[in-house]
Amino acid sequence: xxxxxLLVALLALGGSCLGDEVNENDTDSGVYSYTTNFFTVPLxxxxxxxxxxxxIRYLVNDTYWDKKNNGPIFLYTGNEGSVEAFAENTGFMWxxxxxxxxxxxxxxxxxxxxxxxxxxLKYKLENSKIRIMGYLTVTQTLADFAxxxxxxxxxxxxxxxxxxxxxxxxxxxxxxxLRMKYPHVVAGGIASSAPFYLGNVPCETYDASLxxxxxQNGNGNCVNVIRKSWSYLNHLGKTSKGRKWLTKAWRxxxxxEKDLPANPVKAFCSELQDTDPTNEKQVxxxxxxxxxxxxxxxxxxTCFDYSDDSMYSTxxxxxxxxxxxxxxxxxLIDPECDDGVHDFFEPQTWDFAEFAQQCxxxxxxxxxxxxxxxxxxxxxxxxxxxxxxxxGLLDPxxxxxxxxxxxxxxxxxxxREGAHHLDLRAANEADPPSVVTARNLEKTMIKQWISxxxxxxxxxxxxxxxF
Amino acid sequence: xxxxxLLVALLALGGSCLGDEVNENDTDSGVYSYTTNFFTVPLxxxxxxxxxxxxIRYLVNDTYWDKKNNGPIFLYTGNEGSVEAFAENTGFMWxxxxxxxxxxxxxxxxxxxxxxxxxxLKYKLENSKIRIMGYLTVTQTLADFAxxxxxxxxxxxxxxxxxxxxxxxxxxxxxxxLRMKYPHVVAGGIASSAPFYLGNVPCETYDASLxxxxxQNGNGNCVNVIRKSWSYLNHLGKTSKGRKWLTKAWRxxxxxEKDLPANPVKAFCSELQDTDPTNEKQVxxxxxxxxxxxxxxxxxxTCFDYSDDSMYSTxxxxxxxxxxxxxxxxxLIDPECDDGVHDFFEPQTWDFAEFAQQCxxxxxxxxxxxxxxxxxxxxxxxxxxxxxxxxGLLDPxxxxxxxxxxxxxxxxxxxREGAHHLDLRAANEADPPSVVTARNLEKTMIKQWISxxxxxxxxxxxxxxxF
Numbered sequence: 028x029x030x031x032x033l034l035v036a037l038l039a040l041g042g043s044c045l046g047d048e049v050n051e052n053d054t055d056s057g058v059y060s061y062t063t064n065f066f067t068v069p070l071x072x073x074x075x076x077x078x079x080x081x082x083i084r085y086l087v088n089d090t091y092w093d094k095k096n097n098g099p100i101f102l103y104t105g106n107e108g109s110v111e112a113f114a115e116n117t118g119f120m121w122x123x124x125x126x127x128x129x130x131x132x133x134x135x136x137x138x139x140x141x142x143x144x145x146x147x148l149k150y151k152l153e154n155s156k157i158r159i160m161g162y163l164t165v166t167q168t169l170a171d172f173a174x175x176x177x178x179x180x181x182x183x184x185x186x187x188x189x190x191x192x193x194x195x196x197x198x199x200x201x202x203x204x205l206r207m208k209y210p211h212v213v214a215g216g217i218a219s220s221a222p223f224y225l226g227n228v229p230c231e232t233y234d235a236s237l238x239x240x241x242x243q244n245g246n247g248n249c250v251n252v253i254r255k256s257w258s259y260l261n262h263l264g265k266t267s268k269g270r271k272w273l274t275k276a277w278r279x280x281x282x283x284e285k286d287l288p289a290n291p292v293k294a295f296c297s298e299l300q301d302t303d304p305t306n307e308k309q310v311x312x313x314x315x316x317x318x319x320x321x322x323x324x325x326x327x328x329t330c331f332d333y334s335d336d337s338m339y340s341t342x343x344x345x346x347x348x349x350x351x352x353x354x355x356x357x358x359l360i361d362p363e364c365d366d367g368v369h370d371f372f373e374p375q376t377w378d379f380a381e382f383a384q385q386c387x388x389x390x391x392x393x394x395x396x397x398x399x400x401x402x403x404x405x406x407x408x409x410x411x412x413x414x415x416x417x418x419g420l421l422d423p424x425x426x427x428x429x430x431x432x433x434x435x436x437x438x439x440x441x442x443r444e445g446a447h448h449l450d451l452r453a454a455n456e457a458d459p460p461s462v463v464t465a466r467n468l469e470k471t472m473i474k475q476w477i478s479x480x481x482x483x484x485x486x487x488x489x490x491x492x493x494f
Numbered sequence: 495x496x497x498x499x500l501l502v503a504l505l506a507l508g509g510s511c512l513g514d515e516v517n518e519n520d521t522d523s524g525v526y527s528y529t530t531n532f533f534t535v536p537l538x539x540x541x542x543x544x545x546x547x548x549x550i551r552y553l554v555n556d557t558y559w560d561k562k563n564n565g566p567i568f569l570y571t572g573n574e575g576s577v578e579a580f581a582e583n584t585g586f587m588w589x590x591x592x593x594x595x596x597x598x599x600x601x602x603x604x605x606x607x608x609x610x611x612x613x614x615l616k617y618k619l620e621n622s623k624i625r626i627m628g629y630l631t632v633t634q635t636l637a638d639f640a641x642x643x644x645x646x647x648x649x650x651x652x653x654x655x656x657x658x659x660x661x662x663x664x665x666x667x668x669x670x671x672l673r674m675k676y677p678h679v680v681a682g683g684i685a686s687s688a689p690f691y692l693g694n695v696p697c698e699t700y701d702a703s704l705x706x707x708x709x710q711n712g713n714g715n716c717v718n719v720i721r722k723s724w725s726y727l728n729h730l731g732k733t734s735k736g737r738k739w740l741t742k743a744w745r746x747x748x749x750x751e752k753d754l755p756a757n758p759v760k761a762f763c764s765e766l767q768d769t770d771p772t773n774e775k776q777v778x779x780x781x782x783x784x785x786x787x788x789x790x791x792x793x794x795x796t797c798f799d800y801s802d803d804s805m806y807s808t809x810x811x812x813x814x815x816x817x818x819x820x821x822x823x824x825x826l827i828d829p830e831c832d833d834g835v836h837d838f839f840e841p842q843t844w845d846f847a848e849f850a851q852q853c854x855x856x857x858x859x860x861x862x863x864x865x866x867x868x869x870x871x872x873x874x875x876x877x878x879x880x881x882x883x884x885x886g887l888l889d890p891x892x893x894x895x896x897x898x899x900x901x902x903x904x905x906x907x908x909x910r911e912g913a914h915h916l917d918l919r920a921a922n923e924a925d926p927p928s929v930v931t932a933r934n935l936e937k938t939m940i941k942q943w944i945s946x947x948x949x950x951x952x953x954x955x956x957x958x959x960x961f
Contacts, residue, residue, distance in 0.1 A: 071540070071541060071543075072540070073538070073539070073540035073541075073631060073633045073634060074538060074540075074628045074629050074631055074634070075625075075627070075628035075630075075631065075824050075859050076538075076625055076626070076627075076628025076629055077628070158542075158543055159543070160542070160543075161541045161542035161543025161544070162541045162543055163542075164540060164541055164542065166539075166540045167540060167541070170868075170869075173868060173869075174868060177868060208675065209869075209871075210871070210876075210877030210878075211870075211871030211872070211874040211875065211877070212868075212871075224958070227958075357542050392542050401637075401640060401641060401644060401679075402637075402640075403678075404676075404677070404678030404679075405678070406954050406955075406958050407678040407950075407951075407954050408678065409677075409950045409953065409954055410677030410678070410879055410880075411677070412877055413877075429957065430957070431956070431957035432957075433953065433954070433957055439957075483874070483876045484874075486876060486900065487873050487874050487876055487900070488873075489898070490896065490897070490898035490899075490900055490906075491691070491694075491873045
């Protein structure tokens, strides 16, 4: 039954940015082409006690890079999965590269995709009872990105090229944090659908936001059908006949469409528009069709393997899954609960002690709920600059986002008809006007940051030259 | 002979902030009173691989703290020595505490004073071949300070009290970096005589600056006598008779005066005013008298123990000395060289390879010259805010300082008649007008930062409350 919750959890991502499948070892997706490279990073950036290194992967496209005129570098700050998926799903960067004369660099997050320390190193460290996974932290990851892009500039003789960061979802949080902590490395950042206030909002936030979006955007029947599905699931799950039926019904996964729909809630609910909430099997069949929109929007999957933890996307390997669970158990803690009233789930409280115990049993770590706020300020990021926080109101994660301007250079952009980081996706004829407006504003800000970067370089040299 | 260079190196500090002696275990210096406290910090803030903790020391005085009206907390970011020395020598904080209704907190730097990991931990880690000293890094130290002051606010129910950081010399660099990396923790900082561009200026900088100051501020004879002293030192050092004479002559260390003179260069050179540069023994005797101004400005020392590495100040323990050497061998690298023309030393080149080899032989570490710039931006700190960089033109370290405004809130203050962080010392009748002006400007900035902090808190809550 837990698998169903997994599906719902993914659904809850509002169309995960990892929803698309990517062939491994393919350096040309047919749509976008890039070279695949590796960069050596220290396992531990913050001490001289450890000396091990490993390699992180990064993809590069320099087709339009106007290097000799200090054309910018657009850096995607990779999140929890293989970096190709982010390269494929961040069409905005590709769309505007020519106009900006920009190089594109997509950096993979440590411990995901092909950027994990080798087994030999793991073995060595496990032997000395230091668990290597302990170096999977946000601060280490940001240092990887800063070091990588600094080295990339040096290697390319591009010291005067400004770097602009881009990221969606968790990658958007990383983009904002990278700008906050390394403003000398990154001139500005587009943090799209970043759940920035994670850990600082009430535990009901996500599911209440989800129900509210479905209530406002779906047809009248949609929330009813979803609510009903829980009791049907319980009922079917109780008998072997019911389980058999469910297994068969949910294996059907015919391709539906290539691209994620512009309004995924509407698309989801359209599958449930004519569903009779009293018809158990119809509800469960139609729910699967609806969920399939999120699960398989590339249309390439032929069936879901329920025994495989990575079933919900081939871009997530089981290693990636473990890595993200580990992060959720250490510093990226997302308390979740339901009251059954503002959401469409059964009531459930948030029990930190139980959660902490599970984390300890699984990974031998204790979650540190105050850690990320200590490093990054939580709600207080007002001293930062040059970040656009964009959020779509069709995305339940928007409720974790920065939704108001904090200063002239910490800008909130609301995309009324936008799902999860829609602004970072490739321009599409079906794009609602609000996302077009958002992308134009982002381009304006990027231009401003680039000008400011060059002005600042002069100012810095002038002050320094007083010696 | 090396000992003499040590003396000169200290002289070169332009009157080290650790020049005063402090009795250990004394929580009341007679001038300033404080409680002594300890705070538990993780050995490693940046991974979940290590779980060891240890305690750092901090001193508190809350005599004037207007806590209920959100009175500020003045935090001294301790540098390379026992924290009492910094508490004693930062009279400015004590002088203005009442006016601001401020609490005073002096935090000790990890691995210095009484803030070292216990031997049991050291032993344990050495056994597993991980050298504990590897966790003596700037990033770990800043995280200590941020965690300490955040916990201090929580414990005292002072969540709405702004923190203003103060630091002199290396402590001033830490103050600036703390504000840069933790602006949500520290509302602003006074970075006094901070050698901020360490590692980014030519290797001649320090000694050329020193010679220039002596040339401009001393009497005409002073530089001549100093230049001559090197050949006399070589000559005397060649014979046992000469060495005997030198040993005896340099042991004489009668008290000279209690406070560091306002213009130490003038005081130094006044000892050499009537010295005959051709008289070997007179030069060496008078040089010692001059150096004694720096070495023993408290007047408490009775003689110098040349066999003890910590001879040059009882505030530096030999552990402290090791710790600072380690930092100089890892990330705080200060290339030094002399051309014999712009300085008053014998020509000497900077050989990084040789330096690196010495570091490796001593501590099994390789200096990483690019590390600090990667983390903190080197010359490019223009995105930061709310920092005053003050520098005195009688202090050779000024040549490493930020000497021009980088923005409206990155302010450079030049103290024409100031020695090493004179502005942080207690007000004194002999203070030159330039330091009085500097302190007033600093007070104005602090007031501005405090107002801004309270305004920002409202703004942050308003944006957050949009949910």
